[in-house]
Amino acid sequence: MGALEPEKFARAIDGREGLILFFKVAGLSYGLRLTNVIRIDEIETPASSITLPDEKVIKCINLRRFFGAEGNGSENGKGIVIIFESEDGQFGLLADAVDEVVPALEASELMWPPQLKGEGAKIFGGFFRRRERLVPAVNASAVREAALPEGL
């Protein structure tokens, strides 16, 4: 597991309160605020758990499977893991690749539409508006809550 573009992410993590990470899963873009993200690493093979540099083993949720997409990883087989710190400990979200990291000012956040019911309303807090397109805003804690009982 190797750190991903260290200069870029060191800068991102330092000021993470005001930054949004956009990433790809199965060809589609998703976003999340870098709040509570402690690191982002490149991985060779998606797995249900990874070992951190301090030897701590954490559980990971494969977003491809969670979102119902086909395949188990990106086209080149590699992926990324986004590692979060939460009250219940650390966990990771497995995605295909980083798209970009931008200041929150460059991507306004829009509310989830009340006309759209169902589980998605918990998983996505809303949408980021980026270059006149909508990008689902992932609520990492809600993903963890929904996915771990499903064994994803």
Place this chain on the structure above:
Amino acid sequence: MQAADAGKILLFRVGGILHGADMGKVIKVVAGGNLTPVPRTPDRVKGVILHEGKVVPVFSCRKSGKASNAENLVLLMEHRDGPIGLGIDKVIGVVQDSEIVSGDDAVKYRGEPVQMIIPENLVSPPIPDK
């Protein structure tokens, strides 16, 4: 909604089937190219689009299977919670509601069955009879 739209029906096709919607509920028809799919939503949800600064959910009225990508237009309609979209293939035209007649088992336009679309039923489909 314009007063002049009262009593008119927009006719359109989805998967070859003729559908109708009350023009009083129709906002506009737009290209669906900027649709964003949203996982973990019901199969009838195609995704969302941005319309006048708001997130608008787009539904499919196909009877079975995951929403199709063939529906390249979005019919925007009024719903009590805000605008909603319906993926459609082609607009046929606008007719007077008196031209839509009740048949034995379906409403028809010039002898062809018409599936009438009610926005509330797209968001919360009625429970089918057992």
